[in-house]
Amino acid sequence: EPEVTQTPSHQVTQMGQEVILRCVPISNHLYFYWYRQILGQKVEFLVSFYNNEISEKSEIFDDQFSVERPDGSNFTLKIRSTKLEDSAMYFCASKTGARGNQPQHFGDGTRLSIL
Amino acid sequence: QKEVEQDPGPLSVPEGAIVSLNCTYSNSAFQYFMWYRQYSRKGPELLMYTYSSGNKEDGRFTAQVDKSSKYISLFIRDSQPSDSATYLCAMSLILTGGGNKLTFGTGTQLKVEL
Numbered sequence: 001e002p003e004v005t006q007t008p009s010h011q012v013t014q015m016g017q018e019v020i021l022r023c024v025p026i027s028n029h030l031y032f033y034w035y036r037q038i039l040g041q042k043v044e045f046l047v048s049f050y051n052n053e054i055s056e057k058s059e060i061f062d063d064q065f066s067v068e069r070p071d072g073s074n075f076t077l078k079i080r081s082t083k084l085e086d087s088a089m090y091f092c093a094s095k096t097g098a099r100g101n102q103p104q105h106f107g108d109g110t111r112l113s114i115l
Numbered sequence: 116q117k118e119v120e121q122d123p124g125p126l127s128v129p130e131g132a133i134v135s136l137n138c139t140y141s142n143s144a145f146q147y148f149m150w151y152r153q154y155s156r157k158g159p160e161l162l163m164y165t166y167s168s169g170n171k172e173d174g175r176f177t178a179q180v181d182k183s184s185k186y187i188s189l190f191i192r193d194s195q196p197s198d199s200a201t202y203l204c205a206m207s208l209i210l211t212g213g214g215n216k217l218t219f220g221t222g223t224q225l226k227v228e229l
Binding site: 004006031033035041042043044045048050055056091093095103104105106107108109111 | 149151156157158159160161164203205214215216217218219220221222
């Protein structure tokens with residue numbers, strides 16, 4: 001069964017450094033998402049992306065964050081200058097068409113640790 | 116009031132028991148309702164999704180939605196130790212761009228004991 005893949009599984013970065021998290025969504029999917037989960041807290045929506053542009057972003061997704069689909073397969077989340085509070089699991093998700101009842105499929109996440 | 120409320124547990128049951136997991140929500144604009152299972156250090160795995168009030172069954176799992184009460188449930192019959200995981204309820208709006216942002220509950224940690 002096709003799956004969403006994320007790399008790396010664990011990223012350790014010094015505070016203030018830039019980090020890029022990578023995702024390969026399921027190949028025929030059109031909508032792409034990033035969520036994060038701080039340890040012990042709920043999964044939170046960050047951003048949705050469709051047709052090469054952001055369709056919605058949360059208040060967490062400030063100017064330090066950006067997303068990109070640089071080619072036909074990858075979807076990336078960049079954090080420009082990381083803060084300690086950016087430490088979390090970051091999940092990429094994708095779904096197929098526009099109908100609301102198409103479920104989102106999640107990758108296994110990247111654990112980001114900011115030192 | 117939180118948009119989605121879910122008892123975090125932990126919930127411990129003996130093997131073979133019927134498990135009932137619940138969420139309440141406050142936003143009547145939610146249109147689709149999902150249950151995800153999350154094992155430790157893994158991503159959420161979709162178990163069930165539904166968009167209408169009533170029951171939906173898939174094997175040992177039954178999802179129930181009551182939109183009038185803003186209440187959803189997941190029932191697991193004949194629970195197995197492999198069902199031990201965190202269960203997340205999630206709900207979605209339809210975004211103007213056509214996608215659907217998910218709002219999650221905090222998750223209920225379930226342990227099924229031999």
